[in-house]
Amino acid sequence: MACKPNREHRADAATAAQNQRQLRHEHARSRSADSLPNNALRHDGHTPVPLLDHLNRRSVPYADPLTTLHWPSLSLGDYWLPPHAISLHGIEEFEAMPEATRKRLSQFEFAGFIQAGLWLEALFMERLSQGLRNTVSAPEHAYRLHEIREEAGHSLMFLQFLQECGLALPRNETRRSRAADLIGRHAPINGPLFWLAVVIGEELPNRLNRQLRRNGTAHVNPVIIQMCTLHSTDEARHIAHARDALARRLENAGHCQRRVLAMLATTLLRQSVRIFYVPPAWAYERAGLASGIDWQRRARNNPARQAFVAQCVKPTLSFLSEHGLRIHLPGW
Numbered sequence: 001m002a003c004k005p006n007r008e009h010r011a012d013a014a015t016a017a018q019n020q021r022q023l024r025h026e027h028a029r030s031r032s033a034d035s036l037p038n039n040a041l042r043h044d045g046h047t048p049v050p051l052l053d054h055l056n057r058r059s060v061p062y063a064d065p066l067t068t069l070h071w072p073s074l075s076l077g078d079y080w081l082p083p084h085a086i087s088l089h090g091i092e093e094f095e096a097m098p099e100a101t102r103k104r105l106s107q108f109e110f111a112g113f114i115q116a117g118l119w120l121e122a123l124f125m126e127r128l129s130q131g132l133r134n135t136v137s138a139p140e141h142a143y144r145l146h147e148i149r150e151e152a153g154h155s156l157m158f159l160q161f162l163q164e165c166g167l168a169l170p171r172n173e174t175r176r177s178r179a180a181d182l183i184g185r186h187a188p189i190n191g192p193l194f195w196l197a198v199v200i201g202e203e204l205p206n207r208l209n210r211q212l213r214r215n216g217t218a219h220v221n222p223v224i225i226q227m228c229t230l231h232s233t234d235e236a237r238h239i240a241h242a243r244d245a246l247a248r249r250l251e252n253a254g255h256c257q258r259r260v261l262a263m264l265a266t267t268l269l270r271q272s273v274r275i276f277y278v279p280p281a282w283a284y285e286r287a288g289l290a291s292g293i294d295w296q297r298r299a300r301n302n303p304a305r306q307a308f309v310a311q312c313v314k315p316t317l318s319f320l321s322e323h324g325l326r327i328h329l330p331g332w
C-alpha cells in the first residue's frame with residue numbers, strides 16, 4: 001500500500017520525541033530562570049506555560065497563505081491528489097480509465113475535501129473565540145489568538161482556492177458531520193469531550209495533508225503541495241496543543257466516563273472519515289463518472305481505500321488508546 005505506514009510512524013515518533021526534548025529543555029529553563037509567577041507553570045487542567053511558550057514562539061513569524069501561495073501555478077493539467085490517495089485507487093476499471101479522467105477525479109475529490117475543511121474550521125474558530133473568555137494566563141490567551149489567526153488564514157486560503165480552481169462546483173453542498181456540529185458547538189468549553197472533538201477534527205483531515213506533503217510531490221500540482229505543507233505545519237502545533245489538553249483532562253477520568261467518551265469518539269471518527277475520506281457523489285459525476293452514488297459505494301468497499309483510511313486513522317486510535325479510550329472502528 002502506498003500509504004507508507006512505517007515511514008509515517010517513524011516521522012510521527014521523531015516529531016513527538018523532538019517536541020518532548022524541546023519541552024523538557026524549556027521547562028527546565030523556565031524553572032531556573034524563575035521568570036514566571038508561582039502559579040504560572042501549571043494550572044488545573046490547563047496546558048503548562050512552557051509548552052504554550054514553545055508553541056507561541058513557533059507561531060511567529062506568521063506566513064499569510066494568500067500572499068505566500070503562487071496561485072497562477074494551479075493547473076487543471078495536474079493531479080491534485082497523489083494517485084494512491086484517490087478514492088478509487090486500486091479498482092481495475094478506474095485504473096484503466098484515461099489519465100485525464102483520473103486527474104479530473106483527483107481535482108474534484110480535493111475540492112470536496114477543501115469545502116469540508118471550510119465548515120470544520122468555522123466551527124473551530126467559533127469555539128476558540130469563545131474560549132478567549134476562559135484563558136488563565138497571557139501565554140494561553142496568546143496561543144488561542146495564534147490558532148484563530150492561523151485557522152482564519154487557512155479558511156481564506158480555501159476560499160481563494162475555490163475561486164481560483166476553475167472547477168464547476170455545486171453551491172451549498174457542503175457536507176458536515178452532525179455529531180461534530182452538535183458536540184463541537186455544545187460540549188462545555190475546555191472539557192474532555194470538547195478536546196476529544198478537537199483532536200479528532202484536527203487530526204483526521206491533517207492526515208491527508210501529510211500524505212500529500214510527504215508522498216505527493218512527484219505527481220501533484222505544486223500549489224496544492226504548498227497549501228498542504230503550510231496547513232499541516234500549523235496543524236502540527238494545534239494538534240500538539242489539543243493532545244496535551246485532552247490528555248490532561250483524561251488523567252482523572254473514571255471508567256464510566258472513558259466508556260462514554262470512547263462511544264462518542266467512535267461516532268465522531270466514523271462521521272469524520274465519511275466527510276473527509278469518502279468523496280461526495282457529485283465529485284464522481286463532475287469528473288465524468290456516472291452514477292456518482294454507485295462509484296461512492298465502490299469507493300467505500302474498495303480494499304485499497306479501506307487500507308489507506310485505516311493507516312490515516314491509526315495514529316489517532318493509538319493516541320486515544322494510550323489514554324484509556326479503546327475504540328473499535330471496523331467500518332465507516
Ligand SMILES: [Fe+2]
Binds near residue numbers: 121150151154231
Ligand atoms: Fe486549519
Ligand SMILES: [Fe+2]
Binds near residue numbers: 151234235238
Ligand atoms: Fe487547526
